[in-house]
Amino acid sequence: MKTPPPIDDAFAEYAELARTQGTQTATPGSTAPAAPAPQPKPDEFKYIGKATPRVDGRMVVTGAARYTHDLAFGDMLIGKILRSPHACADLVSIDLSGALALPGVKAALKLKEGRIRWAGEPVAAVAAVSESRAEEALALIKVEYKPLPHVTAPDKAMEAGAPLVQDQGNVIKSNDYARGDVEKGFKEADVVLERTYKTSWEVHQPTETHGSVARWDGDDLTVWDSTQAVQSIRDGLARALSIPAGRVKVLKHYMGGGFGSKLNLGDYTVTAAKLAKETGRPVKITLTRRENSICVGYRPTAWMTVKAGARKDGTLTALSVKSYNCGGVGRGDRVSEPYSDMYACPNVKIEEFSVFVNACASRATRAPGHTQATLGLEGMMEELAAALGMDPLALRMKNFAAKDKGDTGIPYSTKGLEQCYKLGSEKIGWDRRNKKPGGGSGKVRTGLGMASQIWPGAGAPGTLADVKLYPDGSVEVECGTQDIGTGTRTHIAVVAAETLGLEPKDIIVHIGNSDLPWAPISGGSMTTPSVAPAVRDAALKAAEHLKNLASKKLGLPPAEIVLENRKAASKADPTKAIELKELARGLPRPLPFHGERSNYPSTFAFQTFGVQFAEVEVDTETGKIKVKKVVAAHDIGRVINRQTAESQVLGGVVQGMSAALFEEKIMDPRTGTMVNPNYHDYKVATAMDIPEIVPLFADVIDERLNNLGAKGLGEPGRIPASACIANAVYNALGVHVREIPMTPARVLAALKRKEARP
Amino acid sequence: MKAFQFGSPKSLEQVTAYLAGADGDVRLMGGGTDLLGEIKEGTIQPDVVVDLKAVPGLAFIRRDADGLAIGACTAVADLAADPDVARDYRGLHEAAAVVASPQLRNMGTVGGNLCQRPRCWYFRDAATVCNKKGGSQCFAEQGRNKYHAVFGGGLCWSVYPSDLAPALIALESKVVVASPQGERTIPLAEFYAPPIVNVRKENILSRQDVVKEIRVPAPKKGDRGAYVKFMERGAWDFAVVSAAVKLTLAGNSISDVRIVCGGVAPVPWRLKAAEDALRGRTVSESAAAQAAARAAGDARPLAENGYKVDIFKAVVARAVLAAAKG
Known part of the structure; x- marks a missing residue:
């Protein structure tokens, strides 16, 4: 058994993010407090902790919300990807000439060379004036494959003589954890059980399939992407295309689900950007349900043999786990943490193995x-x-x-x-x-x-959000997070409204744009505990400013003023009040307040x-x-x-x-x-x-x-x-x-x- | 998807006249709930699609002394909602009510339901050329086959999923078929043909035939029926096993019975052995279970679908008891 080599798979990146979120630090030089201040009790809040309907619910259910799939530009081309029918093959040659000769086909690209390791791997792509023309063009691409033996079942892949999926072997040890002495622990037990539990490949199946629209304006690239991570897609695209990150903007307004499969930069996204560059026209690539089922990941399996020992009174004395995790050509998940963390047990041993088969790499799945x-x-x-x-x-x-x-x-x-x-x-x-x-x-x-x-x-310390007060009294929150369907806009509106004495519907929320203040991926249950505190921090600063303004108008110290019912009012005498709208009229220009999610103790x-x-x-x-x-x-x-x-x-x-x-x-x-x-x-x-x-x-x-x-x-x-x-x-x-x-x-x-x- | 011509005929005569002279791959469409899926997934690449719903007068449910006449383009939802059908043909009503989902019942037609293609993920896959598509092997036989046939396999192990076909066959229904040569009436039991007859198709229609209407005999005194469908999930699922039962009771004793199953064979599957076992017997749980076990004796499961035989036994026995209960 060898140590795991670096394998470019989805999980590694995500797992690292999830794992290190507890050690992230706030922005260098930032004013974010190292630890949060004492907090109001739940009953002191009007909206936080209560039920607020989604601020954008009506748009979603009436079809007014625009998804990546809904986008169309006048001169937009449709891109399609040709995929390998073979689960394992050497790619001998790709001939694009037939596709390029078809009227209406504006560009074609080769996407692959060398060894193909799973059926569905992208081989080539075209951009054409319509979806049907693009499909016709795919059929005209000539690809020569040298098919090789493949294996798609983990038990078969573990057998001696199975076709080799990865060069280093089909089974590698991927995790080793131990504390105490399990053998001693099992001896101390009155009851010892050993059982094997298995999970299957579970596909994310978001209702909206994966897709991107790419458009260039000179050297600047705008990509509308059905993604859980506008910020990291921006960074990934810049790397993939060798252009400065500052020239890339990623937008995602509404999305029909992701569940982890849309954390990664898509090959279709990069392909759309390349085809758009080559043709000088916007290019849209959306995956079919079939492509979405086959090519963008799934939850890897875990075949876990669990052995537990306990005394008669139920006290756990030992727990050992051996898990074979299969995520196709990727490393699969690590399953150790619930076993090592959930229950008090002095003696624990966990061994994990990755089993490789010829299927696309698994991805983080909820x-x-x-x-x-x-x-x-x-x-x-x-x-x-x-x-x-x-x-x-x-x-x-x-x-x-x-x-x-x-x-x-x-x-x-x-x-x-x-x-x-x-x-x-x-x-x-x-x-x-x-x-x-x-x-x-x-x-x-x-x-x-x-x-x-x-x-x-x-959540992630260092998450940023701005609250902007406008002289017309409107309030805008800007945050470079995204709503993957969970109601992010609503929770932002709730926190800002609560803090500023407004109603959630008063708050204008702008998210889903990588140009806005940084926020982490929407994965690992990170969005709300990252974004809500940043919004709260910004809104508290804005509230302080409003109280200072009101203090002059009302002739009261700021500490005597509360913001509620769209007013700044005296705590002691609510009739002494001024409308927040009227206060805002005194602003010389739109005023931004920067908020940041704080650190927490290690x-x-x-x-x-x-x-x-x-x-x-x-x-x-x-x-x-x-x-x-x-x-x-x-x-x-x-x-x-x-x-x-x-x-x-x-x-x-x-x-x-x-x-x-x-x-x-x-x-x-x-x-x-x-x-x-x-x-x-x-x-x-x-x-x-x-x-x-x-x-x-x-x-x-x-x-x-x-x-x-x-x-x-x-x-x-x-x-x-x-x-x-x-x-x-x-x-x-x-x-x-x-x-x-x-x-x-x-x-x-x-x-x-x-x-x-x- | 290959581009195709779309025909909207004004009359059935126009359809049959067109079919008499047509060449290429011509497909007739009722609600399109199966056909469009086949086209989109690349299972078929028709040159022409003829929209039968455009033809006036093919959607009706009429009741007379001879029984029931159902137009081929009647929506499955309308059949499910018809109060006469619910009263006189409970098995048929129950079958119509569990077809797919409300949307698909609204779009899907009775004729289309009877003429839909069988279920097999290899057959449906565009890249797989199996026996049914002119190839030389069945991929399911040695492949992944948890939903495949346990009866009547061999050349093809697909399953016929129609809910209406078993119910209508149990009722001894007939199909009125129009063609350029005129109309003819065929017992629905003889409408389907197993793979051994022609593995490429599931019924005896020629390429010039159009299903026009279904006729269901009038119920006799003592007739009872039921349809039991076992699905993995609660809706929008084809039967893993279904059973339609029509039986006639004389007192507590079964004087006549017909049992037809769906989802277990390449065509709707009649259980003559089980019928023989029940005829003349008193209705009881054990009689139903014995009859089901006897029918299950003929099953030939594949590597992954043995569980369907267990479910088959339960479903058949339950359908018999449900029918007897009235």
Whole structure:
């Protein structure tokens, strides 16, 4: 086994970002405080923590919101990409002449040379006056391939003599973690269990497929991109095209989902920019559903063999994990953190391996690694509880970790998981579970299961936002973040309105533009805990300025003035007040106030926590699972906007339920391609499958973290959803399916295992 | 997608006259819910698409002494919403109501549902040339086949997904086919042909034939029906297994029964062995389960679809019991 070489894959970059967000520092020389100031209590807020409908909701549902797919310019060309039909081949030659000879074709590019490692790899591209002309042109490109043997199944790739996917071998060790002595720990245990849990390739399937429009104005490039990261796409494009970053502007106004697949600079984006340069006309490339299913990543699998030891009272004595993670030609995810961090356990050993196959590289998918690990870790906790004859919730409480690294590291600044356990277990009626898994009878069995969640979500210090006061009284917030569908505009409006005594609808929000003040990628649950504190910081400065202006007009010290109901008013006598609009008239020019997200202390660990409880019905004759209810209780610090926060949890649970029951990218071993690259055969849950979902929040405000005490929520709702459903199925049947999606085939096979017939 | 001509005929006579002289790949379109998918995914590359919905008078549900007449261009949603159908032909009503999704039921037609192409991800893939597309092998047989046929495979292991076909065959319906030579009426049970007859297509229509209408016999006293569809997800899914049952009860005893399944074979699949096992028996859970088990004995599952046999047994037994319950 060799050490991992640098492989250009999506995960490495993302994982690093997620990993280092806790060590990011504020801008050098900035005035951002090293630590946040004391904070108002929740009931002192009018909008923060309450429910505000999306400020742009009407635009989205009426179709007025413009997505990248909607863009069209008069002289715009359509670009299309020719992709390799072979899963492994050497590219011998590409002849573009046939395509270039076709009337209406304005440019053609070669995109590849050398070894092709997956079916769907870009080979060439054209730009033509219409989509159909571009498609015709692709058919006229002559490519000579020398096909080579391929392998698309991880178990086959691990066999001796399998076709080599990467030069260094098909299996490499990708992670090694150890503390204490697991062998000693297993000897101390009264019960030791070893189980293997598996996850499948889950495709992001955003409703809006990936796409970009590129337009040059002289040396300046503007790219409209369906992306989760306008800032890093700008930087990536500048590098890819060898032009100064200052000449690139990336715009993204509205977006139909990304879930991690749109964090990376797309080859289609670079191609659109190159074709636009060559033709002198704007070029649009949008991927088809088939391309989107095959070519832009998926959640890598994890095949995790988990061994746990516990004393009779439930105390964990040892935990060892061996995980084979498959992300195509990429390294896949690391799944170690929930295993190493979630529970107090002195002896832990984790070994991870990357398995390479001939498929496109996986990409970060809503809580990379943690989602897979939670199926294994929480599945084991549930099976261990049964073996110990314990309440699974009591087993988790028994091993509660107040400190990082399973109680061996630095203390958590706040950990509201106990509150979540209490809220969630009461709401689901945890006492209704089968005390012994499989205790029910009849053709249709019911069960309850739970799974806990840990995930960073501390946000990025150094995030910038400006609040601008105009002499006409209008207020604008500018931030170079983006809304990936989570409601970023709304939370910005809520924070600015709260701080300035205005209403959310009064705030003009400009985001989705890389020229605006820096903000991080919208991934890793970073957007709200990065952006909201920066907006708050800027708005507090603007509020101070307004109070100073009012102080002169009202003849009161600034400290005696409050901003509320669109007025600056005396705290003591609200009738002594001046309209903010009138105050603004005194401004000589638009006045910007710069805000920045602060640092946080390195002596504490910052994580989000949560738990979900599921209730299911399983038809033992057909293997069909019906999820009846999910209660999701999360600790995400201070909730900024309760309405969009709840939406975020609903979406996470639905996605996790869908992955638990339906979703799987299925590869054909002979052709090396995906057989279900469409919305019909790749099954995403429909409205008919969605259970009652109850989102709850612990509302534990983390005053050390930032000036609002807010953590992120993009990922937490997704993390335990598949696992708690799998555990509920276990509670219903008395046999754990241990592999998602839990299709009828897998449920029926599990029911035929010996352990299902006690 | 290759450019094609789009025809909007004014009458059925225009359609048949056109078909008599047409060459090239001509496709008839009802709602287009299957055809457009085939075109967009590159499964087919027609030269001409003829829009049958443009023809007046092909969308109707009429009831008379002979039974029910359903125009080929009747929307599946209209069939599902028809109160007479719901009262007299419960199995047909249940089948229509679970087709795909509301949008697809609004667009899709009864004729189109009966003439849709089978489901197989290799057949549908533009780059794969299988037996069904003039090639020389079935890719599913040794490939990925969790949704494929457990009955009637061999040359082709695709599955016929229509919900309406099993229900209408169980009701002994007939199809009225128009052609340049005139009209003819064919029992729907004889309309479908297995791969062994012609692997390239699923029915006996020639390229000049147009399905005009469906006739369903009037219900007899004691007739009952049901349609049970097992889908992986709650909507917009083809049947993994479906079963349409029509049975006639004399007291508590089954005097006649027809069981036709969808999703398990390249064509709608009649379960004669199960019917024989049930005829003359009293309705009971065990009788239904035994009949289903007997039918399952003929199954030939592939590597990944053995679970469909388990589901088949449950679905058939449940459909029999649901029909008997009335």
